[in-house]
Amino acid sequence: xxxxxxxxxxxxxxxxxxxxxxxxxxxxxxxxxxxxxxxxxxxxxxxxxxxxxxxxxxxxxxxxxxxxxxxxxxxxxxxxxxxxxxxxxxxxxxxxxxxxxxxxxxxxxxxxxxxxxxxxxxxxxxxxxxx
Amino acid sequence: xxxxxxxxxxxxxxxxxxxxxxxxxxxxxxxxxxxxxxxxxxxxxxxxxxxxxxxxxxxxxxxxxxxxxxxxxxxxxxxxxxxxxxxxxxxxxxxxxxxxxxxxxxxxxxxxxxxxxxxxxxxxxxxxxxx
DNA sequence: TCTATTTAGGCATTATAGTACCTAAATAAA
DNA sequence: TTTATTTAGGTACTATAATGCCTAAATAGA
Numbered sequence: 194x195x196x197x198x199x200x201x202x203x204x205x206x207x208x209x210x211x212x213x214x215x216x217x218x219x220x221x222x223x224x225x226x227x228x229x230x231x232x233x234x235x236x237x238x239x240x241x242x243x244x245x246x247x248x249x250x251x252x253x254x255x256x257x258x259x260x261x262x263x264x265x266x267x268x269x270x271x272x273x274x275x276x277x278x279x280x281x282x283x284x285x286x287x288x289x290x291x292x293x294x295x296x297x298x299x300x301x302x303x304x305x306x307x308x309x310x311x312x313x314x315x316x317x318x319x320x321x322x323x324x
Numbered sequence: 325x326x327x328x329x330x331x332x333x334x335x336x337x338x339x340x341x342x343x344x345x346x347x348x349x350x351x352x353x354x355x356x357x358x359x360x361x362x363x364x365x366x367x368x369x370x371x372x373x374x375x376x377x378x379x380x381x382x383x384x385x386x387x388x389x390x391x392x393x394x395x396x397x398x399x400x401x402x403x404x405x406x407x408x409x410x411x412x413x414x415x416x417x418x419x420x421x422x423x424x425x426x427x428x429x430x431x432x433x434x435x436x437x438x439x440x441x442x443x444x445x446x447x448x449x450x451x452x453x454x455x
Numbered sequence: 456t457c458t459a460t461t462t463a464g465g466c467a468t469t470a471t472a473g474t475a476c477c478t479a480a481a482t483a484a485a
Numbered sequence: 486t487t488t489a490t491t492t493a494g495g496t497a498c499t500a501t502a503a504t505g506c507c508t509a510a511a512t513a514g515a
Contacts, residue, residue, distance in 0.1 A: 196413060196443040197436065198329035201473070211431055222491065229426045235474055242493065255482030256490045282327060295360045300342055300455060304446045305328065311442065312327040315435045324431060332503070353461065366505045373463065386512030387460045458515080468505070475498070485488075 197312060203278040205232055205240045207271055210249060214266040214321040220259030240278070247277040266321035275316050284313055328443060334409040336363055336371045338402055341380060345397040345452040351390030371409070378408040397452035406447050415444055 209226045223241055227234035241260060244250050249269060250260040262269070276282060284306075287294065340357045354372055358365035372391060375381050380400060381391040393400070407413060415437075418425065 195329055196440045198326055208426060208431065212426060224491080231422065231424050231426075233474065235476085236472095238492075239474085239494095245493085252492055253482080254480070254490085254492045255484095257483060258481080258491045260492085291362065293362050295339060295343060295362075296455070300339065300450075304450065308439065308443055308446060309327045312439055315439060319431075319435065324427070355461080364504065367503075369462075370464095370504080376462085383462055384512080385460085385462045385510070386514095387458095388513060389461045389511085391462085456515100458513105460513085461511085463510075464508090466505105466507085468503100470503075471501085473498105473500075476496085478493100478495090480493075481491085483488100483490085485486100 198279075199275075200279065201232075201236065202240050202243075203275055205230065205237055206244060206274050206278050209237060209240070210244065210262075210269065210274060210321055211324045213250065213260055214262055214269075215324050217262060217266070220253060220257070220261050222259040225259075243278060244274075249274070249277065262321070269321045270317050271319040272313065272316035282313060284309060329410075330406075331410065332363075332367065333371050333374075334406055336361065336368055337375060337405050337409050340368060340371070341375065341393075341400065341405060341452055342455045344381065344391055345393055345400075346455050348393060348397070351384060351388070351392050353390040356390075374409060375405075380405070380408065393452070400452045401448050402450040403444065403447035413444060415440060 208230055209221075212226060212229060213221050223234060223238045226232075227237045230237070241250065241252075245252055245260075248263055251263045252258070252260050272282070287299070287301075339361055340352075343357060343360060344352050354365055354369045357363075358368045361368070372381065372383075376383055376391075379394055382394045383389070383391050403413070418430065418432075
């Protein structure tokens, strides 16, 4: 069981974009990336549709086609990718969306908020140019 | 979107056991706890079936029934509860269960492992007696 | 004994993520 | 121009987690 919350989709997005960034300016195909990551080609294709719509990559169809980064690798953080795949992160509120808490001092306040902030800052700091 | 991985079930287990611990030796009912936590009574009842089987609570049926802790609050950590609800945690491996990694140094090694270890130690440290 | 309360357990329903499939569009190469 | 390749997008299927519902069992109290 995984302690951090990262779907297969977000995992694929982060890892495949890192590979795309590494091989710039060469285009990479979904087929190639799926083999490289030992992942489902169908799922990865869906992920890249999302990444394309979100403006992270440019696509070229046909033979010798594939994906390249649309923005410089320095300008794409893991947080950007995470939010594109999983939706926007909202820190500062109860991580479970509760408006009412049975505890005067939430039993999670001290620790869970610290950890959430840590993950947030970590994702924000890591950039595709780091690979 | 929540950065840490904690299901509604695990959230309910941690919070309701904290309330049970606080009100010892009085028994608490699922109905009471559901109101207190503003949560689904049906779901909480399921959670307590799991907690009962896992040996965290003793149950008494019928009027004036409810749940009490079976073990001292000092001996129950959030990690114990988490694992009872979500399954055993395995640190030290790829958090996504991959045996093959496309990166010589996994892009997550430094940070994700640090954060996972942090969450693990935090859950391990927090005990029901802390409330 | 009877009734109301409360947990136990099984089953059904719902939501979501993941996967698969099919067709269209684009394009490089033969 | 034709063919093979590859992304785009829609739809549908599957698996699993989460949630809800119903009935049985237990038990305190009237």
